[in-house]
Amino acid sequence: MVVCGDDALAQRLAVELRYVYGERVTLVVPPEPGTASRPDAPLNGRGRAAALFGRMASAMNRNGGGLPHGSDGDTNAGVDPVRILQAAEPSDESLEEAGIARASAVALVYDDDERNIRAALTARRLNSRVRLVIRLYNRKLGQHLEALLDQAAAVASPGLDPAALDTSTTVLSDADTAAPSLAATALAGPTRVIRAEGLFLRAAERTPPRGGQVADPGLCTLALLSSTTHDPAGTEGSDSSGAEGPQLLPGPAEIAAATGRGAVVLETVTQSGPAAPKPRMSGRSAPLSQFFSRRLRWSALGVGLAVLGLAVASSLTTGDHALHAAYLTLLDLFAMGDPAIGEPTARQLIQILSGIAGLMLLPLLVAGVLEAFGSLRTVSSLRRPPRGLSGHVVLLGLGKIGTRVLVHLRELGVPVVCVEEDPEARGIPVARRLHVPVVLGDVTDEGVLEAAKIGRSRGLLALTSADTTNLEAALYARSLKPNLRVTVRLYDDEFATAVYRTLRTAHPQAITRSRSVSHLAGPSFAAAMMGRQILGAIPVERKVLLFAAIEVAGHPQLEGRTVEQAFRSGAWRVLALDVAPPHAAATGPAEQGALVWNLHPGYVLRPTDRVIIAATRRGLAELLRGSTTSSRAHPRRREPR
CATH class of the missing domain: 3.40.50.720 (NAD(P)-binding Rossmann-like Domain)
Structure with a gap:
């Protein structure tokens, strides 16, 4: 695996690939400020990248127990677990030095979209069969780039397997991946919604039951929260594991023994997500409230009602037609009528009141013009927080x-x-x-x-x-x-x-x-490097629970086992079965209505089945390493990420 980047996401992704998935990784980073690029720098060498990576690797070893089961143990063999290459730009020379010709996947996660695009085009030219994972903030551009690079791979490698071709290029955005989780932490409700192939999975945080109450398990229990969540010395804010930390995918025994601990449960699965509020009008069709203040609008309404009342009074007292009375009132209002000399007293009184109303109308019109010009001038400026704003x-x-x-x-x-x-x-x-x-x-x-x-x-x-x-x-x-x-x-x-x-x-x-944004986005990038698509992720404190779709064939941990036997506490759990025919898989199981939830525990998983699983990072890595067909990937629909 080759990871090219210049920020925390690249460092986190390299650690994820090495210490979770057990892959051999080359990390390409910019040189230190004030120094020239060096062709190669081992992990134990000096330098900012090596030091930072070493701290992260040590932290993951403490939290996760070192390399996962089944890894090759390069550290003990005297081989550096990660090779760090310093290069100012991802040029032909630096990518060739990183071993792109022999790489199975390349991640381009620079903080600059333009640099990632240039590097992606170079990488595809140097190796048409390599799997590319690209970080782009511009979602529309990412769709076009993904299609372009897939087309280039198809032309350069006509014999490439269609399933592998479909995952040859993946464009992701760390901002889009982390934004829903970050926004959810600001809301009062504990409910979290993730999108998975057109479906919306709703997970809710349940408080510990009290007074002999029985907690509602929902469809299944996804996680147990820290036993010290409500303790000032608790570990909810950390990524630590152990008895006090959050427990992902607990078994029945763990759930029964977890007295006084909150839980995250999968509540419902629906075809539509939460209703979005109606968009506010802007631009040329903006409402009057964007141009005129509430006080000015109430003043205009008061003057209008006064004029209407005067017109009605004139019609009733003088016997004039309503339209003629309104006409005379408006003339008086704008001081364009003749004095009502010799007219009845009522008519003279109404003329005086109309003149007074006209005096009130003049400053109102001036204020309206000034406020409208001010609003038009500030359309391109920033709004200030309103005086009575609260609950924001x-x-x-x-x-x-x-x-x-x-x-x-x-x-x-x-x-x-x-x-x-x-x-x-x-x-x-x-x-x-x-x-x-x-x-x-x-x-x-x-x-x-x-x-x-x-x-x-x-x-x-x-x-x-x-x-x-x-x-x-x-x-x-x-x-x-x-x-x-x-x-x-x-x-x-x-x-x-x-x-x-x-x-x-x-x-x-x-x-x-x-x-941590890199911690939330890292699993999606790492899974894409392995050729699998992460359907969604739910953060549990500072840990992440992943949802993925995999084929049962080639996974000895799943094939031929019942749903109950396939469940491994703390690693993975089968949530749903895709019963769509093979030719309908490309359109997405959600559109076919072919996902079966609440599977019977005795259902035997067959090699032809495709399942939706919830897994920890290490659990998913173990499944992928244990697969005899790990290069196979399910077809996915093109959609913005």
Whole structure:
């Protein structure tokens, strides 16, 4: 496996492939600042990349027990577990030095879309049969690039298996993968919805039953939460394993023994997702409320009612026709009528009142014109948080991740106020288009969070790329509102554990969550490198539970076993069976209505079956390594990721 990247995702992906899937990995990273590129640097060599990778590998060894079962044990054989190659650009020379001619898969996960595209075209030219996994933020461009590279692979390798060809190129976005999970942490409800081949799987977090109550298991229990979730010294914020940490895919014995622990259960599976709110009108068809304030609209209504009342009174007192009375009233209103000399007293009185109403109309018209011009001028500017705003989410950071989370929250109808230091940030035009209030300024400066109405908000999402900035914002927000729901984006697991325990100790009644974008996105990229498509993922604290579709044939852990026998606690669980005919598989089982859920425990899995499983990262890796047909991949539909 060859991984090319310049940020945390590349490091995390290399660790995932080596220490979860047991693959041999070459990591291509940019050279250290101020130094020239070196042709090769082993893991035990000096350098920022090697040191960071070594820390991550050590952490995964502590949390997961080292290499998975069945690995080749290169470390003991004197071979570096990961080869680190330093290259400024993924050029022909650097990719050839990384061994692309012999590689089974290449991941291009630079933070720059253009660099990833150039590298993908080069890699496909050097090896038409290699599996490409590309990180792109632009989803529409990703669809076109995926089709182009697949077509190039088909032309260059006419004998390539159709199933392998369909997975020869996979375009993913870490922002799209992590955004739903990050947005869910800001919502009060514990329900999480993931999309799996057209279906929507709804998982819910259940609190521990009290007073002899029996917990509803739903379709199945996916995970048991940390035994110390409500303890200030608990480990919910970490990725640690053990008795105190979250337990994925527990067995019946573990569920029965887990007294006082919350659980994540799979509730329902539906054909449609949550109803999205109606989009707000903007641009030329924007409503009047976008141009005129409520006070001005009420004033105009009052003047209009006064004119109408005067016209009716004129018609009743003078006996004129209603239209003629209204006409005279408007003339009086605009001071264009003759004085009512010699007219009845009622007519004279109405003329005086109409003139007074006209005096009120003049400033109203001037205010309307000025306000309309001001609104048109500020259409291209950012909104400020309204005075009475409450119950919103304060989103810190409008980079790639923050922008995707903002869009997801608005699709759910959640009010948001953004805080961003850079006025040229990627998400500023998106916030302007969605009419989302934005506070420009450094969150560490006094008064910035107050301007975002943090005291009346429901939660804070600190999603900048700097861990220290996110932590400082969380601490300052908690000083303003101790019971605030806080989600902090933190990369390092040990640092996240320390932060979580400290915040829980200081504010035991408040909800604190920490998430890592690379940790949430890494499993999807790693599974795509192995030739399998991850249908979805549910974060359980700082761990990830994966949903995948695999064929039973070639998997001795599944083939010929019953559903009950195929279940392995903490590794994988069969959730559904695809009974669609083989020719209908390409259209997606959801469209055929061919997924059977709640399988009987005694059902025997046949080699021709295709199943939906829930698996841990190590469980899925073991299934893929144990498969005698691991290169086979199920057909997947082309859709934006």
